[in-house]
Amino acid sequence: MVDQTAKLNIDGLKVSYGSKQVIHGITFDIQPNEIFGVIGPAQSGKTSMLRVINRTIDFTANAHVEGTVKMEGQNVFHVKDVYEYRRRIGMVAPLPVGLPLTIYDNVAFAPRSFGMKDKSELNELVQRCLEQAALWDEVKDRLDTLGTMLSGGQQQRLTIARALSHQPEVLCLDEFSIAIDPVTTMKIEDVLKELRNEMTIILVTNLVQQARRLADRTMFLLNGNLVEVGDTEKMFSGNAKETKTNEFVSGAFG
C-alpha cells in the first residue's frame, strides 16, 4: 500500500556490492516538508541508502540495487534525465570537499551549469547559500580564495552551501556536523528547521541527540535492516516498539 502523498517511497530496497549485501530489503516513506532522521551504528547502510536516493550509486561498478524508489510517484531509476533528477536532490557528504575553484565559483558552479547567467541573480544566490551554511560572515571579504584552501570545518560548510545552490527539493545530510564545532552546528541546525518549509530533509546522523532535536520522524537502521521507523519523540523516550531501538537510543551499543 503506497502512500500517494509521500515525497519519497522506498519499497523493498536491497543493495549489495559484489557478493556483500549491505541493505536487506527496507520499506518506508518520507513525507514532504519533514525532517526525516536516520540513525544507526556504522556500516548499517545509511550512506548506501542515500546514494541510491540521489543515484550516485550508479557510479559504483559492482553495486546491485533491487526494489523500487519513487519520488512523487515516479520511479527514480527510470527518469528521462538523471542529471536533472540529481539537481533536485542536495547531498552533503561527511567528508569536507572544497572544489579547486574560488569560493564564489564553488557555490555558483551548479547554478551556472543549469543555465543561470545573470550576475545579480548569482550574487544573491551565492550570498544566500553561504549565509544558510553559516559561512558568509567568515568569507564574504575573500570570495575569490580557492575553496581548497579553507579549513576542514569551513569546507564542510562550503559543501552545505553547494548542496543548497541548485535549489533542491530534497536535502540529504550525511553526518554533516563531524567536522564542525558545536556552536556553528547549532546555527546550521536552526537553518535546517527553517529550510523544512521549502524542502524535505533527510538527516543521517550518528548523534542521537541531534536527531532528537531536529527530526520529526526517525528511522533506525541496524546492519542493513530497518528496525523501526516512527515519531521521534516516541522512539527516543524509551517507549519505542522495539527493544533494540531503546537500547541504541540509550547508548547501550553503537
Next chain:
Amino acid sequence: MLHRSKYKALLEGLIEWIIRICGISAVVFVFAIFLFVFWQGKGLIFSGEFDFWKFLTTKEWYPASESNPRYGVYALITGTISVTVLAMVIAVPFGLGAALFISEFCSPKLKETLKIVIELLAAIPSVVWGFIGLTIMNQLIMELFGAPIGLTVLNGAIILALMSVPIIVSIGEDALQAVPDSYREAGIGLGVTRWQMVYKVLLPAAKNGLLAAVLLGVGRAIGETMAVLMATGHAVHIPFDAEFPFLHGLDSVRTLTATIAAELGETARDSSHYQVLFIIGILLFTITFAVNLAADLIVKGIKGK
C-alpha cells in the same frame, strides 16, 4: 527555477559520442596500419612467386634483379639481430644499474637532475643519433680498432644502446618504485646493508617490471630506422660465424628497417621490389607487436589489473 536545457543535453550527448569515437581511435589506427601496409604488399604474396619460407631463410637479397629476383631477408634479419643483441648487451647492465642508482642510492636532488638528463637523452631525434654514428663514432671506431670503415655493427650497437637506455632506466625505475616500502623496511629491519637489501629483496620483487623494461628497450632497438641506416653501413651481410668471437662487431650490416628506408625511394610503385618492402614492413610490425604484447602481459601479470 533551475533546470537542464534540452538543447544543452543534446549537445552534450553529441560531445560524449565524439569522445567515445576518439577513445577507440588507437585501436582503429593499429588495425589500419596493418591493413594498409598489407594491402600494398599483397600482390606479391598472392602472386605465387613468393615463398614465405624462402623469404625468411635465404640470404640472397636481390629484389631489383630483372632476370632472377630473389627475396631472402635472412641476412637482413641477422643484421637486425646482431645490432639489437649487441646494443642490449651494453644497454641492459648500464640501464638497470642506473635505474637502481636513481631509485635506491641517490639523493633527491641528484635524482631530479639525473631524471631530467635521461629525459633529454630520450628526446634526441634518431637522425641526430645517426649523424653522430656517421661522424663521431665512425672516426672513433676507425682509430680505436684500426678498422677500414667505422660504419659497423658496433657503431650501430653503441648508438642504439644510448637510445634504448632512457626507456630501460625510466621503466626500470618505475618497476623498482612500485615495490612497496614495506619490503625495504623489512630488509633494513634485519640489519642488512642497502646493497644486500637490493640484491636479495628488491630485485626479485621487481623482476617482472625490469624484464618488461628490457623488452621495451629491445622493441625500441628493433624498430629504429634512421640511426641504423646511417651508422651500420650498407652491406647485406651476415656478421655471425662459427669462429670466435662469433659476432664480428666490425663488419658492416644492414637491418630490416634500414633496407626499407634505403630502397623504397628507388622502386616503381606496385613493382615486386616495392611490394616486398611492404612485406618486410609487415614482418617488422608483427615482431614489435609481439614484443610489446609480451611486455604488457608481464607487467599486468604482477599488477593483477
Next chain:
Amino acid sequence: MTESVNNAKRFTETRIGRNCQLTEKIAKFVFLLMTLTMVLPLLLIVGFLFYKAWPALSIDFVLELPKNGMRAGGIWPAFLGTLYLVLISLVIAAPIGVMAAIYLNEYAKENWFTRIINLAVINLAGVPSIVHALFGLGAFVLAAGLGRSVLAASLTLAVMTLPVIIASTKEALSAVPMSFRQASWNMGVSRWQTIRGIVMPNSISGILTGIILQVSRAAGETAPIMFTGVVFYKAVEKGDLFAYGLLDQCMALAMHLYTISTQVPGVPDAVPFATAVVLLGVVLLVNALSIGLRIYLRTHRKW
C-alpha cells in the same frame, strides 16, 4: 635509511660488518659510474657537435636559403617545413589524443575492451617509424589521394605521435582526485560538465606537457616524412612564411640533415654539423620548456 648504518656503529665493528659496508660502498660506486657513463658521453657529444658546427652557426644560417647544391648557405626551407609539419600534425593529433585520454580516464569501464584500447595505445607507440612511413604512403598518399604532400606527411606524424598525447593527458587527468568529481556529480552537474569545468582546467599542465612532447617528436622524425611529402629540395623565397601549401611538398630539418650528410658529396663539415645543432637545439629547447612547465606547476598546486 642511514639509521641502520648509525646503529651498526653502536655495536663493535666486526670484520663481517666491515665487509658488508665495503660491498655497499662498492655497489654504490659502481652504479654511480654506470650512470655517469651515459651522462658524460652525452655532454661530450653535444660539445663536439657545437665545436664542429661553430663556423657555420648564425641567425642567417636559419634564415638563408641553401646555395650551391646545399653545400653552403642556410636551411630556411627546411626550418619552415618542419614548422608546418609540426603545427599541422599538432592540430590534428591534439584534439583526438586529448579526447581519447578523456574517454579512457573518465568514461571507460574496467573491462576487456578498455584493456584492448590501452594495449593498442602502447602498440601504436611501439610501431617502427619506417612502418609508419609505409602506412602513411599506403593510406594518405595513395588511398586518400593526397599525393606526397605536407598534409599527408603531417597526418602520418599525427598518427605516430598520438600515443604521446594520450599518455600525458591520461596521467594528468588521473591526478585530479575522485572526490572533486563526486562533489560535482552530487549537485546534478553532468559528467561532461564536470570534466569541462573541474577536471580539465586542473589537468592543463599535463595536457600541455603532452603537447610539447608531441612537438618535439614530430620535429625530429625522419622516416615517416621521407616518403609521404618531404623532399630533397624545394625552392622557396628567403624569409617567406607562407611558402608551402597543404598539398605541396616541402623540406624538413630532419630530412635535410640526412640528405646533406649522406646524399650530397663534398659538403664542408660545418654545414651538416650546424644543421644537427639547430635540430637538436630546437628539440632540446622544446623539452626543456616542458620540464620547466612541470616544475613551475608543481610549486603552484591548487590542492
